[in-house]
Amino acid sequence: MAAYEMFAKVYDSIMDQTLYDKWTDFSLRHLPKTAERRKLLELACGTGIQSLRFAEAGFDVTGLDLSAEMLKVAEKRAAAAKADLVFKQGDMLDLSQLGKYDFVTCYADSICYMQDEAEVGDVFSEVYKVLCEDGVFIFDVHSTYQTDKHYPGFSYHENADDFAMVWDTYADQAPHSIVHELTFFMQDSDGRFTRYDEVHEERTYDILTYDILLEQAGFRSFRLYADFKDQKPKADSLRWFFVAKK
Structure with missing residues (x-):
């Protein structure tokens, strides 16, 4: 069976639900929310829990995922919550049909599923294209540790x-x-x-590789954090967070 096809059926049962609180809190600290800037694209949205959290925080959310099974769960969750969310099936390697967004997020180490650093660079380029000027891109990846x-x-x-x-x-x-x-x-x-x-x-890759790939995609700056906190990575940090600005 295709990746995540069966995983989708049990994903929410085995997922640590407290992580969504952490991703939400980190996002709200680093994504400026104004009436003029609120369009958010969540890449690899999965079963839609994080998309719903963003919607509850006041963002206009579009969720993208490769798995049709995951999106079925996400759509049912949004309908049950009576939330106005848009879900699209697609590959983050091609965002050409999605329009423009103020913010893009990609959590749960989804970038690490790219086959090689060339694909990671392609994702960064696609994100850069769909971001509005001064837009913000946040993603997390496994640390090399x-x-x-x-x-x-x-x-x-x-x-x-x-x-x-x-x-x-x-x-x-x-x-x-x-x-x-x-x-x-x-x-x-x-x-x-x-x-x-x-x-x-x-x-995953070393921090310098991500730095180079972001710069090659056109991002003018980024900040680096670790493990959901506004602190620099340590030698034993498990998860790196990048906050990049167009």
Whole structure:
């Protein structure tokens, strides 16, 4: 099955919900919200929880995701909340049909799913094109410490009444890359369980590489933070945050 097809069915159950509070708080500290500037594009919006948080904070939100299954969940969530959100299926490597936005975000290390640094640079260029002048782009990625030291050997198991999941992570061959192997056991309508397997590959780069790629895309400046806080990265920081300005 395609990446995230089965993951979408259990994603919200296994996701640490407190992370959405952290992403929201970080965003609100770094995204100026005015009546004139409020159009926000959320890349890799997934099941729409973060999109809804942005809408509740007063932004006009469009969510983009590659997974149709994820977007089905997002649309149901927005309808239940009676929120005016727009969701589009698409690839962040091509944003040419999406119009202009004041702000773009890309969280949950989604940039790390790009195959190589050329694709990361292509995403940055696409974001630059859809941003209005003085627009802000915020994204997070795994630190090299996370991919090299923290994640290899990681194992997570989840058991519920209607599904079970085994999640193991290993170091991959390319520098600063990891492989997540996911096995799901989903209960069918007749009560039996069916096994599904997915493989998710992620890769990050050193800070200088991201710096160069942002500059090549046209961004005139960026600020760097770590682990949801307004502080510089440390040697053992797990997640880097970039706040780039067009």
